[in-house]
Amino acid sequence: MPATVSLATALKTIRKARGLSQEAFSDVSSRTYLSTLERGLKSPTLSKLAALCEVMEVHPLVLLTLAYAGDKESSITRLLAQVQADLLLLLKGAAQR
Numbered sequence: 001m002p003a004t005v006s007l008a009t010a011l012k013t014i015r016k017a018r019g020l021s022q023e024a025f026s027d028v029s030s031r032t033y034l035s036t037l038e039r040g041l042k043s044p045t046l047s048k049l050a051a052l053c054e055v056m057e058v059h060p061l062v063l064l065t066l067a068y069a070g071d072k073e074s075s076i077t078r079l080l081a082q083v084q085a086d087l088l089l090l091l092k093g094a095a096q097r
Contacts (some may be wrong), residue, residue: 010067020056
């Protein structure tokens with residue numbers, strides 16, 4: 001599944017789980033723009049993604065994890081373990097330079 005489709009699904013899933021309407025995002029986005037994001041027609045910038053997550057009261061990594069791993073606990077656990085291992089390797093490599 002392309003990342004934009006996954007991000008669209010994750011965004012809509014979290015918004016609905018939080019009981020928020022598209023209008024609840026009016027301080028950071030128009031309802032029309034949010035709708036295009038949820039349909040996978042556009043991709044947000046990182047700053048827009050952060051603003052949307054602030055409205056939903058979740059860390060942006062929650063949205064991205066849901067987008068990449070879906071809603072299966074085993075997939076989420078695997079993804080987070082991979083991210084942690086990658087980050088530790090990067091930090092270790094940077095410290096050695």
